Amino acid sequence: MTDLSTRISNIIAPVITTDSQVEIVEGDGSWVTDVHGKRYLDFATGIAVTNLGHRPPTVEAAAREQLSRLWHVGGSFLFESRANAAEKIIAAAPDSIEQMFFMNSGAEAVEGAIKLAKKTSGRQGVIVFRGGFHGRTMGSVSYTTSKAKYRRGYHPLLPSVFVTPFPHPYGWGMSQEDANEYALNELRLKFKHEVMPDEIAAFLFEPLQGEGGYYPASREFMQAIRDLADEYGILMIADEVQTGFGRTGDFFTSQVYGVDPDILVMGKAIANGLPLSGVGASREIFSGWEPGSHGTTFGGNPVSCAASAAVVDMLHEVIPGIAERSDLAFTRFGDLQERHRTIGDVRGLGLMIGIELVKNGREPDSEAFAQIARTAEDLGMFILGCGPDYNVIRFVPPLNVSLDDLEMGIDIIDRALTAYES
Numbered sequence: 001m002t003d004l005s006t007r008i009s010n011i012i013a014p015v016i017t018t019d020s021q022v023e024i025v026e027g028d029g030s031w032v033t034d035v036h037g038k039r040y041l042d043f044a045t046g047i048a049v050t051n052l053g054h055r056p057p058t059v060e061a062a063a064r065e066q067l068s069r070l071w072h073v074g075g076s077f078l079f080e081s082r083a084n085a086a087e088k089i090i091a092a093a094p095d096s097i098e099q100m101f102f103m104n105s106g107a108e109a110v111e112g113a114i115k116l117a118k119k120t121s122g123r124q125g126v127i128v129f130r131g132g133f134h135g136r137t138m139g140s141v142s143y144t145t146s147k148a149k150y151r152r153g154y155h156p157l158l159p160s161v162f163v164t165p166f167p168h169p170y171g172w173g174m175s176q177e178d179a180n181e182y183a184l185n186e187l188r189l190k191f192k193h194e195v196m197p198d199e200i201a202a203f204l205f206e207p208l209q210g211e212g213g214y215y216p217a218s219r220e221f222m223q224a225i226r227d228l229a230d231e232y233g234i235l236m237i238a239d240e241v242q243t244g245f246g247r248t249g250d251f252f253t254s255q256v257y258g259v260d261p262d263i264l265v266m267g268k269a270i271a272n273g274l275p276l277s278g279v280g281a282s283r284e285i286f287s288g289w290e291p292g293s294h295g296t297t298f299g300g301n302p303v304s305c306a307a308s309a310a311v312v313d314m315l316h317e318v319i320p321g322i323a324e325r326s327d328l329a330f331t332r333f334g335d336l337q338e339r340h341r342t343i344g345d346v347r348g349l350g351l352m353i354g355i356e357l358v359k360n361g362r363e364p365d366s367e368a369f370a371q372i373a374r375t376a377e378d379l380g381m382f383i384l385g386c387g388p389d390y391n392v393i394r395f396v397p398p399l400n401v402s403l404d405d406l407e408m409g410i411d412i413i414d415r416a417l418t419a420y421e422s
């Protein structure tokens with residue numbers, strides 16, 4: 001234990017676990033430096049937050065400029081950076097998004113989206129998809145089913161939340177088509193046996209499940225949910241907290257699939273690391289939220305909004321380069337899959353890639369991830385895991401990572417796999 005880790009374990013609640021002993025003092029682009037001057041490739045990106053790397057110059061300049069003029073006045077006063085951020089995000093988002101409400105964290109934005117859906121529809125039920133992660137607050141944890149552990153000790157959770165399967169083709173040993181059909185059939189049975197569709201305010205889903213193991217929904221499944229939503233007047237809420245802001249190759253994954261949600265939840269990379277989140281929807285939907293029926297003190301603070309506007313500007317330049325990086329990564333991981341028996345599946349979109357580690361066929365190998373992450377750190381790279389068994393490498397490099405750094409990161413995973421298998 002270092003001095004710092006001793007101090008932290010004494011005074012920071014143990015509910016947040018520290019996996020690494022590295023004391024990080026600086027970040028620059030795709031790299032961070034520790035207190036001893038050792039550099040690490042940061043492919044954890046603060047859980048898919050620093051999508052543009054550390055301290056991207058134009059974002060830093062925008063935040064500094066705002067910091068030198070105004071930090072906080074609250075949402076009931078006028079300041080320009082909030083309008084700038086909202087205008088730029090709306091212009092980049094699916095056509096269904098016409099207005100924004102800003103908050104501070106992903107969980108808060110999920111709660112806001114559900115409150116909006118309930119208020120505007122007058123209905124109270126919510127359908128969520130098994131394996132989804134939507135946050136840790138009492139409301140959002142009631143919608144989170146990526147791990148039972150996140151819910152243990154907090155019951156009773158919110159009522160009238162109905163959980164239905166999300167297609168997990170690899171986990172179920174099925175084709176994507178069969179997995180979609182199975183999941184849709186379960187949803188139809190839910191409407192037959194458990195709740196009438198006209199009591200459901202919203203479908204809440206991630207277009208590519210994150211914490212749950214990096215499972216893309218597929219365009220066909222998204223479209224089927226859209227069709228059911230239209231048929232029954234249910235609002236479709238896309239939680240794009242992790243999948244948004246370029247991560248899967250376009251501004252939002254809804255655009256990658258070409259399926260517009262009614263309500264779009266944003267967070268994480270929205271300001272590349274400064275605290276900000278938001279909900280977007282049409283003017284008509286927001287008109288159901290009468291003034292005063294929701295609110296926030298810090299939400300949409302001037303500095304985070306200035307950073308966010310600069311993030312969107314920069315993403316316009318970065319997004320066209322994602323396809324090349326994504327193709328390279330998928331080709332390299334495909335090659336690794338042929339050479340390493342521990343890799344069971346490689347899946348994802350853009351630069352949101354899950355590499356599932358298994359043993360004895362399809363059995364999740366959690367120890368493999370733990371050991372590979374440790375070796376990778378020794379070799380100079382941070383990676384995170386995901387999935388209910390924490391056996392999936394969550395590969396989320398910065399979207400503007402250089403091709404050399406990207407290759408270097410995959411080489412490190414290759415070496416770590418070799419060390420684990422030998």
Ligand SMILES: Cc1ncc(COP(=O)(O)O)c(C=O)c1O
Pocket residue numbers: 047105106107108110133134135136206210211239240241242243267268
């Ligand atoms: C899809 C999704 N929704 C919501 C959240 C919650 O965000 P936060 O941790 O900022 O509250 C997360 C966080 O990982 C997430 O991945």
